[in-house]
Amino acid sequence: MALPKDAITGGCQCGAVRYALEPKPYKIYVCHCLECQKQSASAFGLSMPLKFEDLALEGETAEYVRSTDSGARTRCIFCRQCGTRLYHRSDRSPEFVTIKAGTLDETHSIKPVAHIWVSRKQPWVVLDDDVPAYASQPPDLKGWRDELIGNSGRDK
Ligand SMILES: [Zn+2]
Ligand SMILES: [Zn+2]
Incomplete structure (x- = not known):
């Protein structure tokens, strides 16, 4: 794996899988949907969308x-x-791809840009008023995610 020196790194719990990301200002959102609760075996999922090539x-x-x-x-x-x-x-x-951001090596600087599916969130999870929250998902989810990725040619 050719790692840029300043790559953002992460991996699984046991260490058998490691990954590196191009150093870019990635954005992370929190998903409170029931699939994410089940998948994470926790209260919500941390999603970081980016280009597969990165x-x-x-x-x-x-x-x-x-x-x-949606099929x-x-x-x-x-x-x-x-x-x-x-x-x-x-x-x-x-x-x-959407990286499960809890797998990053450095998670303390995570500042979510949005919360989605808050209609499903656990009642004890208290949100920051300054962070946008959607009852379900943004109406144009793909466009919204593309914007987070900073993808200009979204229909390529
Ligand atoms: Zn593992
Ligand atoms: Zn979800």
Whole structure:
């Protein structure tokens, strides 16, 4: 794996899978939907969308494929040994991935830019008034995510 010196790094719980990201100002949002609660075995998911080409990963992974409400198929990539979910990739836009941001090596500087599906959130999770919150998801989810990624040619 050719790592830029200032790459952003992360990996699974057991260390068998490691990844590096191009150093860019990535944005992270919090998803409180029930799928994310189940997937994370916790209260919410931390999602960091980026271009697939900005991700370099090594180690053995496996995938679980699930269908979404919109009929797309999402590939959910996890460590074969410890099961940590690492990223998601939709068949509908395979040029992008969503990193599960809790796998980053450095998580203390995470400042979410938005909360989605707050209608499903656990009642004890208290949100910061300064951070935009959506009852479900933004009306144009793809456009919204593209904006987070900083993707200008979104229909390429
Ligand atoms: Zn692992
Ligand atoms: Zn979710």
